[in-house]
Amino acid sequence: MNLLAIETATEACSVALVHGDDVIARSELAPRRHAELVLPMADALLAEAGISRHALDAIAVGRGPGAFTGVRLGISLAQGMALALDLPVITVSSLAALALEAPWTESDELGQGDEAAVLAVIDARMGEIYAASYRRSGAGELLALDAERVTAAETLQLSAASGWHVVGSGWATYAEPIQARLTGPLRSADGARYPQARHVAVLAAAEFRAGHVLAPELALPVYLRDKVALTLVEQGRA
Amino acid sequence: MGIETSCDETGVALLRWEPAQPGRGLLAHALYSQIRLHAEYGGVVPELASRDHVRKLLPLVRQALAEAGLTPQDLGGVAYTAGPGLVGALLVGAAAGRAMAWALGVPAIGVHHMEGHLLAPLLEEDPPRPPFVALLVSGGHSLLVEVKGIGEYRILGDTLDDAAGEAFDKTAKLMGLPYPGGPELARLAGQGRPGMFRFPRPMTDRPGLDFSFSGLKTQVLLAWQKSDRSEQTRADIARAFEEAIVDTLLIKCRRALQATGAKRLVIAGGVGANRRLRAELAAAGEQDGFRTYFPRPAFCTDNGAMIALAGAIRLAAGQQQGESVDVHPRWDLSGLPPAPQALAGQE
Numbered sequence: 001m002n003l004l005a006i007e008t009a010t011e012a013c014s015v016a017l018v019h020g021d022d023v024i025a026r027s028e029l030a031p032r033r034h035a036e037l038v039l040p041m042a043d044a045l046l047a048e049a050g051i052s053r054h055a056l057d058a059i060a061v062g063r064g065p066g067a068f069t070g071v072r073l074g075i076s077l078a079q080g081m082a083l084a085l086d087l088p089v090i091t092v093s094s095l096a097a098l099a100l101e102a103p104w105t106e107s108d109e110l111g112q113g114d115e116a117a118v119l120a121v122i123d124a125r126m127g128e129i130y131a132a133s134y135r136r137s138g139a140g141e142l143l144a145l146d147a148e149r150v151t152a153a154e155t156l157q158l159s160a161a162s163g164w165h166v167v168g169s170g171w172a173t174y175a176e177p178i179q180a181r182l183t184g185p186l187r188s189a190d191g192a193r194y195p196q197a198r199h200v201a202v203l204a205a206a207e208f209r210a211g212h213v214l215a216p217e218l219a220l221p222v223y224l225r226d227k228v229a230l231t232l233v234e235q236g237r238a
Numbered sequence: 239m240g241i242e243t244s245c246d247e248t249g250v251a252l253l254r255w256e257p258a259q260p261g262r263g264l265l266a267h268a269l270y271s272q273i274r275l276h277a278e279y280g281g282v283v284p285e286l287a288s289r290d291h292v293r294k295l296l297p298l299v300r301q302a303l304a305e306a307g308l309t310p311q312d313l314g315g316v317a318y319t320a321g322p323g324l325v326g327a328l329l330v331g332a333a334a335g336r337a338m339a340w341a342l343g344v345p346a347i348g349v350h351h352m353e354g355h356l357l358a359p360l361l362e363e364d365p366p367r368p369p370f371v372a373l374l375v376s377g378g379h380s381l382l383v384e385v386k387g388i389g390e391y392r393i394l395g396d397t398l399d400d401a402a403g404e405a406f407d408k409t410a411k412l413m414g415l416p417y418p419g420g421p422e423l424a425r426l427a428g429q430g431r432p433g434m435f436r437f438p439r440p441m442t443d444r445p446g447l448d449f450s451f452s453g454l455k456t457q458v459l460l461a462w463q464k465s466d467r468s469e470q471t472r473a474d475i476a477r478a479f480e481e482a483i484v485d486t487l488l489i490k491c492r493r494a495l496q497a498t499g500a501k502r503l504v505i506a507g508g509v510g511a512n513r514r515l516r517a518e519l520a521a522a523g524e525q526d527g528f529r530t531y532f533p534r535p536a537f538c539t540d541n542g543a544m545i546a547l548a549g550a551i552r553l554a555a556g557q558q559q560g561e562s563v564d565v566h567p568r569w570d571l572s573g574l575p576p577a578p579q580a581l582a583g584q585e
Contacts, residue, residue, distance in 0.1 A: 035329065036562035039340050043561070053341055068285060069326050072292055073563070076330050079296050080337030084310045217296035221289075229283040 005201035009066025012194035060204030088213035116163035121170025129170035240546025243331030244323025249542030266305035288326035317549020320348025321566030376507035377403035395447025405451035430477025
């Protein structure tokens with residue numbers, strides 16, 4: 001299987017290629033340069049693997065949540081590529097991809113008795129974070145513990161866990177209020193981690209094998225923050 | 239393929255390049271207008287516009303391909319509006335278009351939205367050849383441009399405040415018409431009686447080709463507040479307002495033609511669909527000896543066909559966009575590169 005993955009929802013811009021058993025990737029922390037980097041990165045990966053774009057079987061994309069414009073850039077690129085090459089698209093949660101950035105040890109594995117959960121948090125601006133938590137059932141496999149949401153760190157609700165790994169830019173901005181909401185000891189925290197295409201690719205490959213794919217026009221962003229303007233009626237009330 | 243997503247219309251068109259008669263190569267065009275989405279908010283909400291483009295663009299691409307009986311593999315190039323416009327909205331069409339071209343291994347080109355508008359009359363039978371003067375009037379622009387050739391544009395006049403279409407919409411709102419009221423105001427004007435009101439023709443009492451339409455709003459508001467506010471009065475005011483705008487545009491067009499010595503006038507942009515404007519300019523042309531060229535009304539407002547056309551012209555001239563997805567929310571029309579001999583028979 002050959003699968004190209006794009007992740008542009010946050011400050012990191014990355015592209016990955018699943019080629020047989022290998023995953024190769026390019027990633028750059030380059031705010032505001034995503035639009036110029038993605039296609040050259042894709043070219044470089046295809047050249048490195050020695051395959052043409054016509055050998056691709058699917059396009060995967062981190063569908064957010066994250067920066068609205070970044071999420072749309074990735075989705076629009078993936079839609080355009082997939083339509084032109086007549087390929088299916090697999091959309092992957094950018095929070096799930098981020099969760100795979102957390103350090104992982106044997107004892108964290110589900111069923112080991114002392115498994116720590118992962119909290120993925122992306123700074124959503126306006127005093128809020130995008131958040132979701134997961135358990136891992138093995139390297140690269142995730143079990144969602146709750147629904148993705150946009151929330152104030154101070155009111156974050158988490159399920160019980162024997163420990164927590166926290167990853168993502170939400171930690172960089174709201175470490176204190178997030179820590180106050182944890183339901184178990186903090187095992188590790190890293191606010192300088194971002195969703196990466198390499199993990200989008202791994203999660204998408206599993207979905208592809210399971211037949212969970214979309215037509216390109218149905219590959220759509222997930223913003224979580226859906227109230228972005230006041231209607232005339234609401235303006236009148238305000 | 240041409241893709242337009244600069245504001246609140248999603249447009250896709252397919253054009254087979256026929257330099258002598260570009261309109262005959264138009265194979266399909268599909269359009270989705272977001273007007274109803276934004277009406278609830280009283281104006282275009284940029285973030286909602288971007289979100290809607292993402293939902294609508296690919297279905298429109300499929301629709302246009304089906305209409306033309308083509309597959310993506312038949313495409314020889316992809317053009318998309320790269321600016322000016324709403325940055326988030328532009329990015330949707332640019333990213334999808336650039337990625338399609340990348341996937342197909344064909345050239346891509348980012349098109350200047352206003353170049354699309356001013357070349358739109360080339361899609362009609364008997365297309366105008368440069369040199370000509372173009373009046374670009376829409377919700378976002380009021381420009382007079384001297385067109386010496388493709389890409390050789392000199393801005394003769396611009397608006398200092400509101401665009402002509404914006405003046406229509408804002409004036410309609412003052413008289414209680416729902417957003418976007420401009421087209422409704424123009425419809426009402428058709429029922430208005432002549433001579434009941436008269437508004438000034440801004441900036442026509444001094445030399446120059448710039449426009450200013452924001453003062454007219456205040457005049458209308460005063461007249462409306464002092465009136466009986468009946469339906470007929472609203473129509474009478476609408477008529478006087480429309481006459482003031484059309485008259486102002488006409489005076490400036492005449493000046494521009496005199497200043498440049500051009501014998502052809504191209505009218506484009508959403509306000510170019512206005513009936514009174516079309517009739518008055520055509521009559522003035524007969525009187526003064528210049529020819530007027532209008533796109534069909536569907537190609538006055540934003541559309542993919544004009545982007546496909548402008549893109550095809552630039553691709554034919556050997557220009558193309560690299561792999562970077564570039565958009566320019568602000569973009570100077572007069573800074574575009576020339577594309578000489580891009581049109582057969584250009585004088």
